[in-house]
Amino acid sequence: MTTRRLLMVVSVMLWCVAAVAADWPEFLGPRGRGAATDQAIRTRWSEADGIAWKVDLPGRGASSPIVVGDLVVVTASSGASQDQLHIIAFDKATGRTVWHRRFWATGRTLAHPTSAVAAGTPASDGKRIVALYSSCDLFCVDLAGRLLWQRNLAVEHPRSGNDVGMGSSPRIVDGTAVVQIDCQGDAFALGVDAATGEDRWIVPREKRASWSSPLPLTTPEHGVCVLLQNPRGLNLHRVSDGKTVWSWKGECSAIPMTTESGSMLHVPADGIACVSPTEADAKPAWKSTKLSCGIASPLAWGDSVACINRAGVLCIGDTANGQLRGQIRLAGSFWASPILAGNVILAANKEGKTFLISTDGEPKIIAENELPGTFTATPAVADGNVYLRSETVLWKVAAP
Numbered sequence: 001m002t003t004r005r006l007l008m009v010v011s012v013m014l015w016c017v018a019a020v021a022a023d024w025p026e027f028l029g030p031r032g033r034g035a036a037t038d039q040a041i042r043t044r045w046s047e048a049d050g051i052a053w054k055v056d057l058p059g060r061g062a063s064s065p066i067v068v069g070d071l072v073v074v075t076a077s078s079g080a081s082q083d084q085l086h087i088i089a090f091d092k093a094t095g096r097t098v099w100h101r102r103f104w105a106t107g108r109t110l111a112h113p114t115s116a117v118a119a120g121t122p123a124s125d126g127k128r129i130v131a132l133y134s135s136c137d138l139f140c141v142d143l144a145g146r147l148l149w150q151r152n153l154a155v156e157h158p159r160s161g162n163d164v165g166m167g168s169s170p171r172i173v174d175g176t177a178v179v180q181i182d183c184q185g186d187a188f189a190l191g192v193d194a195a196t197g198e199d200r201w202i203v204p205r206e207k208r209a210s211w212s213s214p215l216p217l218t219t220p221e222h223g224v225c226v227l228l229q230n231p232r233g234l235n236l237h238r239v240s241d242g243k244t245v246w247s248w249k250g251e252c253s254a255i256p257m258t259t260e261s262g263s264m265l266h267v268p269a270d271g272i273a274c275v276s277p278t279e280a281d282a283k284p285a286w287k288s289t290k291l292s293c294g295i296a297s298p299l300a301w302g303d304s305v306a307c308i309n310r311a312g313v314l315c316i317g318d319t320a321n322g323q324l325r326g327q328i329r330l331a332g333s334f335w336a337s338p339i340l341a342g343n344v345i346l347a348a349n350k351e352g353k354t355f356l357i358s359t360d361g362e363p364k365i366i367a368e369n370e371l372p373g374t375f376t377a378t379p380a381v382a383d384g385n386v387y388l389r390s391e392t393v394l395w396k397v398a399a400p
Contacts, residue, residue, distance in 0.1 A: 024067040024380040027121035027169035031216045035301040035340040036381045043367040045397045052398040053095030060391050061118035067382035068124040075131050077117035082109045099145030107135035107154025111165030121169040130177045134165040149197030159185030167211035173239045174224045182210035201242025212257040256293040261300035268293040288322035297337040308334045326362040330355050335376035
């Protein structure tokens with residue numbers, strides 16, 4: 001191979017890596033960690049300034065946007081009974097609608113007023129997109145919007161779902177679409193071949209409501225796995241066959257999901273418990289009641305873990321011992337989870353105000369930006385752009 005051709009191949013490979021790295025393909029971004037430490041974002045924006053584009057959505061939703069290649073994808077639900085289900089892809093550069101798929105719900109469409117039938121965030125593996133709705137309808141489309149397969153899980157499991165709505169987001173892990181259906185009736189977790197829609201495995205779950213989402217996790221002992229959480233503990237399942245390879249019994253929150261950093265799990269409960277995913281039912285390495293989550297999931301990066309409590313106080317602790325490093329009072333109620341862009345935490349409250357908090361030293365608010373609407377969806381970050389979704393509008397905040 002000539003030097004010139006080698007350089008061309010290396011350039012293409014680096015471009016592909018950069019393109020993948022710039023995606024935000026699922027709830028809380030790549031592997032559900034909520035951190036984009038290589039991203040620098042704009043600090044100031046408003047309805048009249050710093051917005052690249054905004055688009056009205058065809059229905060309501062609490063699901064977050066995802067970014068896949070040149071597409072920004074969101075879900076929504078509409079109709080008097082919220083039984084019309086939408087997957088919409090927008091051009092990342094212009095906000096133009098590239099394609100729009102519509103489906104009918106086959107399961108329950110009752111949902112709490114603060115949520116919606118489009119509550120779970122879609123997920124992509126760069127080839128296809130899977131979307132799970134509160135009605136327990138699961139769809140898979142390709143990047144051109146063509147339907148590849150669908151599963152009407154409420155038809156297959158008639159007692160799945162609950163009267164306040166489901167909220168778990170699917171994952172695509174190593175070619176397997178993983179969904180978590182935790183409810184008081186037919187509770188189960190399912191691993192589906194992402195290419196064909198056929199079952200790879202199904203495991204029963206405790207009949208207990210939970211709105212947490214699966215977390216992809218790789219361990220030296222068991223390889224590629226997925227972590228499932230409910231109010232009574234954690235279960236780690238091997239993605240290839242669904243086998244339970246580790247479990248931990250302990251109090252867990254029903255909505256905010258566990259996160260991982262430095263091979264340790266940071267479990268939201270009455271505070272944060274730090275648990276090793278290799279020691280079954282082991283006592284937590286530490287537990288801190290000062291690090292408390294409300295509805296938003298905790299955020300971990302490097303040697304830090306952050307969470308927002310029900311009083312709207314952002315607390316940052318040390319992942320080694322749980323010691324509180326600093327805290328700062330924000331304002332409003334927080335349903336969206338905080339994310340990290342560069343060294344700045346984005347925390348978007350329900351009332352439409354997004355706080356930017358510096359993580360250098362003591363946490364400090366460096367900017368407050370407000371947009372109209374009700375915001376319960378977690379923001380997405382890609383290429384320095386921030387995507388914020390209200391119930392009915394999608395906003396793109398331009399890169400610096």
